Amino acid sequence: MKIISDPVEISAFWNEVEMKTPGHSRLEACIQCGSCGGSCPVAGDMDYTPRKIFAMIRAGMEEEVLKSNTPWYCVSCYTCAVRCPQDIHITDIMYTLKNMAIEKGLCKINSAKHFSKTFIGYVESNGRSFEFGLATRQSLRYMPMGMLGTAAVGLGMLTKNRMEMTPSKIENINQLQTILATAKELEVTS
Amino acid sequence: MKKYLFYPGCSMGDVARSYMVSLMAIKERIGLDLQEIDDWNCCGATEYFSVNQLPAHALVGRNLALAQDQSNGLDTIMAPCSACYLNLSKTENYMGENQALNDAVNAALGAGGLNYKPGSMEIRHLLDIIYHDIGLDVIKQHVTNPLKGLRVAAYYGCLIFRPDVNNRWTNPKSQRAFEDIMEALGASVVDYPMRAECCSGHMPQIDRGTAYEMIRHLINGAAEQSADVIATLCPMCQLNLDMYQKEMNKYFRKQYSIPVLYITQLMGLAFGANPDELGIGSEFINPRAALERVGTDFPEEEVKPKQKKKDEGLPMPTIPSEVKER
Numbered sequence: 037m038k039i040i041s042d043p044v045e046i047s048a049f050w051n052e053v054e055m056k057t058p059g060h061s062r063l064e065a066c067i068q069c070g071s072c073g074g075s076c077p078v079a080g081d082m083d084y085t086p087r088k089i090f091a092m093i094r095a096g097m098e099e100e101v102l103k104s105n106t107p108w109y110c111v112s113c114y115t116c117a118v119r120c121p122q123d124i125h126i127t128d129i130m131y132t133l134k135n136m137a138i139e140k141g142l143c144k145i146n147s148a149k150h151f152s153k154t155f156i157g158y159v160e161s162n163g164r165s166f167e168f169g170l171a172t173r174q175s176l177r178y179m180p181m182g183m184l185g186t187a188a189v190g191l192g193m194l195t196k197n198r199m200e201m202t203p204s205k206i207e208n209i210n211q212l213q214t215i216l217a218t219a220k221e222l223e224v225t226s
Numbered sequence: 227m228k229k230y231l232f233y234p235g236c237s238m239g240d241v242a243r244s245y246m247v248s249l250m251a252i253k254e255r256i257g258l259d260l261q262e263i264d265d266w267n268c269c270g271a272t273e274y275f276s277v278n279q280l281p282a283h284a285l286v287g288r289n290l291a292l293a294q295d296q297s298n299g300l301d302t303i304m305a306p307c308s309a310c311y312l313n314l315s316k317t318e319n320y321m322g323e324n325q326a327l328n329d330a331v332n333a334a335l336g337a338g339g340l341n342y343k344p345g346s347m348e349i350r351h352l353l354d355i356i357y358h359d360i361g362l363d364v365i366k367q368h369v370t371n372p373l374k375g376l377r378v379a380a381y382y383g384c385l386i387f388r389p390d391v392n393n394r395w396t397n398p399k400s401q402r403a404f405e406d407i408m409e410a411l412g413a414s415v416v417d418y419p420m421r422a423e424c425c426s427g428h429m430p431q432i433d434r435g436t437a438y439e440m441i442r443h444l445i446n447g448a449a450e451q452s453a454d455v456i457a458t459l460c461p462m463c464q465l466n467l468d469m470y471q472k473e474m475n476k477y478f479r480k481q482y483s484i485p486v487l488y489i490t491q492l493m494g495l496a497f498g499a500n501p502d503e504l505g506i507g508s509e510f511i512n513p514r515a516a517l518e519r520v521g522t523d524f525p526e527e528e529v530k531p532k533q534k535k536k537d538e539g540l541p542m543p544t545i546p547s548e549v550k551e552r
Contacts (some may be wrong), residue, residue, distance in 0.1 A: 057278055074462075077424050081436045104319045110430060112272045113424035114388035127389075136278040148276075148432045155273035159285070161266040165236040167483035174431055188471060189510075193241070196508040200240045207265050211338040212288060219284035 047096030057125065059130045065122040072116035072126055082106045086126055087134075102142040107133035108149075146219045147178045158199055160216060163206030168199045228359055231262035231293050231303045232440035235461075236268050242307070242461030243503025248490035249306060249352070255368050256360050257495075260304065262273045263293050269313040272428060283327065284334040286317035291340035292394040293347055297317075306352040306490075308385040308460035315349035319391040351386055353459050354394055354490065357403035365410045372412025372547035376520045378492070379418040379448040379456045379484075380404040383463040387422050407489065408444045408457060416451035420444050427464040429468055441466055445474070450466040454516040456486045464488060468510045485513030495522055 054060040054061055066087075073085030083104040084092065092101050117126045134152075154173050158166040158219040171190055187200035206212065238246040253260060266289050268274075274282040283347035292301050305311040321328040322344035334340055356365075382404055387395050395401060405415045423444060444467060448456050458464045468486040475482055486509065494504040495517065501507060502522055506517070514524055 038309055056279070056522055058327045059320055060285065077440055078429070078436060081433065103549070109429075109436065111384075111424050111426070111427040111429055113384040115384070115424070117391075118388045128279075130274045133280055135279060137278060145432065151428065152273040152276040155271065156277055159268045159270065159337060160272060164239075165268050165271065167236075169241050189473065192510060193469070198243060206267050208353060211340075212285075213336045215284050215338040215340070216281045216287055218337035219281035219330070219440045220278060222330050222333060222467050223280040 040224060041196050047094070048092050049096045049098040051099075052136070053129065053132055056135060057128050059125065061130070061132075062088060062122060062124045063093065063129060064126055066094075067122060069121060071119045071121060075115040075117065075119045077113060078109045078111055082109050086110075086130075090124075090129075090171075093129075099142065101133065102137040102140060103144050105145050106130070107137065108143070108145040147174070150174070158203060160213065161220055162203045162207075163209050163212050164204050166200075166203035167193075168201055169203060171199070227259040227436075229258050229259040229300060230350075231297060231300050231353065232262045233266055233289060233303050233305045233310060233314060235305060235307040235452075237307055237461035237465075241465050243463060244491060244508050245306060245464070245488045245503035247503070248488055248494050248548075250500050252490055252497060255497055256356070256364055258355070258360065261296075261300070263289060263303070264296055266292060267374070267404065269307075269310040271313070272308055275313075280330055280432070281333050282332070283317045283320065285312050286341060286532065287321070287331040287335050287342055288338070289365060290318055290347055291335050291342040294342055295340070297347070302348045302350055302355075304350055304352055304355050306459075307462070308351065308383055309462055311349060311351045311470045312385040312389075315391050316389070318344060318347060318349055319479050327481060339412050342534070349453070350394065351390070353382075353386060353403055353407075356489075357407060362406060362410045364547045365493070369411055369496045371496055373492065373520050373523060374412050375430075375495050376413045376516065377416050377452055378408045378413045378487065379416050379453040380421060381418065381448075381456050381458050381463060381467075382422045383428075383458065384422065384424050385424045386459065404457070404459065404489070408492065411492060413496075414493070415452045418447060418451060418453070420447040425460075425466040427462060427466075430466065434473075434477070437466070438470065438477045439472055441474045442478055442480065444480075445471060445484055446463055448484050449482055453484060453517070455492070455513060456484055457489055457492055458486055459489055471511055482507060483511055485509055485516055495499075495520075535541070 070087045073079045073087045077167060079085050084106050089101055089106050089169055107130040110204055114127055118125060138149060143149045152175055154170055230521060270285045274285055307313055321331055328344060332341055408415050426437040426440040454466060459536045464486050490508055491504045
C-alpha cells in the first residue's frame with residue numbers, strides 16, 4: 037500500500053538539507069503538528085518556529101530559512117527532538133542549517149557565527165577550548181558598550197581562579213589537525 | 227574499586243575546576259578508580275557542530291579511538307560534563323547506526339593512524355555511574371555530616387535525559403537518581419519542575435535578553451520553593467546559573483541569590499570534607515550562609531580593617547567661627 041498518495045516534489049534546498057545531515061533526518065515525515073515549537077524554550081524569540089522552518093524547507097524557501105535566526109537560537113536542549121512524534125532529528129537539522137548559512141554567507145547572526153568560529157579556531161590550533169580568549173574576543177567585538185559589565189564578570193572568573201590566561205594544548209596536535217583536514221575534504225566531496 | 231576511562235573535558239580544567247577538585251576528593255571514598263584518557267581533545271561542544279558536522283564527529287571520534295586503544299579491558303568512558311557526555315555518546319551511536327558516517331569518520335581517523343569500532347565503548351555520565359554502579363547504600367555509609375535541613379533543588383539540565391541515545395534513563399525509577407542521591411546525603415529535596423530544562427547553553431553569547439529570561443525562570447523556580455542551593459551535574463549549567471545570576475538580577479531588577487554547587491561538592495561536604503578541599507569558594511553567589519546552617523565549618527573570614535581615608539583632598543573653604551556664632 038502506498039502511504040503517500042501524492043508525490044511530493046523535493047526542492048533542491050530540501051534535498052541539500054537532507055544530504056548534509058549525518059544519518060537520516062526524517063524531515064519528510066513531518067506532519068506539522070507543532071510539538072517542536074510548543075516545546076521549545078526559545079520559540080518566542082525565533083523568527084520562525086521549527087515547525088514553520090520545516091514547512092519552509094519543504095517549500096524550497098532557502099534564503100528566508102538560512103537568513104533567519106531560528107537555527108542560531110536553537111540551544112540544543114533536545115526537548116523538541118524527544119517529543120517529536122515522527123522522530124525527526126530536529127537538532128541535527130538545525131546544525132545543518134547553521135553549516136549552510138555560514139557556507140553560503142547568509143548568516144545574519146554575526147555574534148553567534150563568530151563565537152562558533154573563534155571557538156573552533158582555538159580547538160583546531162590547540163585541541164582544547166580556551167575560555168579566556170573566547171570571552172575577551174567575543175566581548176570586545178560585540179559588547180564594547182557592555183564591556184564594563186562583562187569585564188567585571190571576566191575579572192571575577194580570573195580572580196576566582198576559574199579561567200586560564202593561556203590555552204592548554206594537546207601533545208599530538210598534528211594528528212588531530214590531519215584528522216580534521218581529512219574530514220573537511222571528505223565533507224566537501226561527499 | 228570500580229574502574230573507568232575518564233574523559234574530563236575542557237571545562238574541568240578552568241571554569242569548572244571546582245567540579246574536578248571535588249570529584250578527585252570523593253572518588254576514592256566511594257570506590258571510583260578513574261583512568262584519564264591520555265591526550266584527549268575537546269568534544270566540540272555545540273560550536274564545532276554549528277560550523278562543520280563531519281569534522282565535528284571526527285573530532286569526537288579521535289577521543290573514542292584513543293579510549294579504545296588505551297582501554298586495556300575497560301569498556302566504559304565516564305564523562306562528568308553533560309555536553310561532553312552527549313557528544314561522545316552521540317557520535318558513538320551515530321557511527322554504529324550509519325555506515326556512511328562510520329566510513330567517513332574512520333577515513334579521517336585513518337589519516338591520523340587511528341580507527342574506532344562502534345560498539346566497543348560505552349559512554350556514561352558521572353550521575354549514571356554514581357547511581358547505578360556505586361549505589362545509594364555505599365553513599366549512605368560514608369555520610370558523616372548529613373546535610374540535614376539543607377533545601378536542595380536537584381537540577382539535571384538538558385543533556386542527561388535528552389536525547390538519551392543509549393536509553394540509559396528509560397526506567398522511571400532511575401529518573402529520580404539525583405534527588406535520591408541528595409536525600410541519601412541527608413538533604414531535603416524540593417519540588418523542582420524545571421529540573422530538566424535548559425540553562426540557556428551558549429545563549430549569553432548570542433542574545434543576553436533571551437538567555438537571562440531562561441536563567442530567571444530556573445532561578446525563580448528554585449526560589450519559589452525556598453531552595454538554599456541548586457545542585458548541578460554540568461559545568462555549563464553551573465556557569466550560567468551562577469556567573470550570570472547577578473547580571474540577570476540587574477536586567478530584571480530582581481534580588482535572587484541562590485548558590486549553585488556541584489553534586490560532588492555536596493557529596494564531599496556530607497562525607498566530612500572541608501569546603502577548601504572541594505573547591506568551594508570560587509562561586510559568584512557565595513554559598514557560605516547556606517552551608518553554615520548545616521554545620522559546615524568555614525575558615526574565619528578575613529575581615530579587612532576599613533582604612534581611614536587620609537585627609538589629602540583639596541583645601542575646602544571653612545566657615546569662620548565668628549560667622550557661625552552670629
